[in-house]
Amino acid sequence: MSTLIEADNLEKIYRRGNEDVNALNGISFRIEKGEIVTIVGPSGSGKTTLVNILGCLDNPTRGKLTLDGEAIFKDGLELTESELTEIRRKYFGYIFQKFFLIPTLTVRENILLPSVFQKRFKANDKYLQDVLELLGIEKRGDFLPKEISGGELQRVAIARALINNPKILIADEPTGNLDSKRSEEIKELLLELNKINGLSIILVTHNPELAKIGSKTLTILDGKLSRQG
Amino acid sequence: MNIMQVAGKNLRRRKVRTAFTIIGIALSSWVLVTLLGFNKGYEASLNKDIDDMGFQIVLTAKGCPYEAATLMLKGGTGLRYMEEDVVKSVYEAGEVDEVTPMLMHAEFDPNKGENGGTTVYLGIDPATYPHMKPYNQFAQGDWFKSGEKEKEVVLGYEAAELEQREAGDTFLIGEDEYLVTGVLKRSGTQDDGMIFLPLSTAQSVFDKSGKITMLGIKLDKDADIPAFEEELYKLPDVQVVSMAQVKNTIMSLVTSAKVIVMSIVVIAFAIAMFGVLNTVLMSVFERYQEIGILKSMGAMPFDIFKMVLFETTILCGIGGIIGVSFAILISGASEFAIRYFIPFAPTGGLIQISTNLAVISVAAIIAIGLLGGIYPALRAAAIRPLSAIRSEE
């Protein structure tokens, strides 16, 4: 296996008024291609901050990040919004705790939305159909978000994250709003995605069951990596 | 799916707000296109009216009012006379095609209307006048049957109504009985209130033999009008009124009215623009998270900028098209209203909205809307994906 992500001494300092918040205090690790990595830790420990930086939604304050051999963040050099967007288009799909679907668009349109903004990978009808079937929502394509259930909404959000054929799926507490049965389904789904497509997954979760699917679990405490394994 | 379609669907989210914004834009475009169309139509029909007069220049005695309206205001006084043989000098002055002499006579009639009124008679030359004013159309009958010296009259539309006379009836001037040979159709000009009789008859009955009040002059097609006017100014005791001057005077009156109206249009547009700005800005703030998510999913700042501007374009395009169509649809009614407010209304269509004007107006409305959309679009483009995702926590 080759290395997909290499984080080297990542630091993030937020400024809140006059006060500096050290959300990440030098975190280093590697993630291999096709790996599922879970991130756990108490609330406020810096998990979201970490995945936002890994997912190029934000610049770190210091540290290095390499994606698939490409140096992304180098000490102190901030990337612009457009540069970050380019990288996100190339590598990532995201799922959040909240689904953020657009109420006036149908399920199909919501899923296709990310493909509107880029040309690198254009999902064709077959690809879309495969994704819908994989997620068991092929009969929901023409429904509006308000017409489907919570579990289905999360699947739509996952389908949307997959539509640009990302290399890495970042999921920040994707089951936080779902009951245990739905969480179980999502877990199966993530395993399947990993197995079929070799998709690398970075999963933040509070759910110990879900955390087990990782071939590696990073435990974060006060912005530091307290355990890896 | 493309960004434009996404933008279109965004507008459906708040249907009532979208509808009100569109109505606002439609109203201001209605006002704009009606006023622009009015200006064009007014000038065109004024030109036509002036061409219809059949003569480009009117010669009157110095200090003599040439308009019936002025005459009525003065209670029928103030008429002055020229000798008939001024015609000769006029022919000598240049490339004259034809002239037609007229004798106007106004009489105060205490029995007319509630407080009395002025009856205006116009003695005309049966040989020249009718074909120099070919646009005169008859509701009944025709011009004088036997020409010179006969006791015959033609009534303007309103004069006939007032006197309750039809073609074939007799009409009294003083003690004398006249035959009504025809009644003109309504023309919207001063002719409506006029009583026409043969010039020679008028001269004898009003005791003005050899005199005229006006001389209508028609020049050769390619005559040099200003040069001819110069020649006429050399004649003693006459006043030259050229239709071009009349037109300019009226147009300048209308123009000053238009300036006021245009400032109202500008204000209406400013309001519409801020309406657009407000609507779009509100919808941007409402979609703060959503836009952040779009950006996390790969939308560039410029994509979001475009999306918001598309929304503005759609709003303004629909509003503009509705407003302009509405303006075209009810231009008849608008015209009716406008006639009440302007000093001199020509007879033709006052409001002319050409395809060109309609297209240009819609384009202008969209341009103004885009201006109003720039700020919200910039705000939307600047939303950071992260703050949007965080703001929910």
Ligand SMILES: Nc1ncnc2c1ncn2[C@@H]1O[C@H](COP(=O)(O)OP(=O)(O)O)[C@@H](O)[C@H]1O
């Ligand atoms: N935008 C921000 N500005 C200031 N402080 C922040 C910001 N985002 C997160 N933090 C702080 O950073 C720390 C880590 O937050 P977060 O990464 O959200 O933790 P977790 O996801 O593990 O709950 C917390 O103390 C949080 O309050």
Ligand SMILES: [Mg+2]
């Ligand atoms: Mg978190």
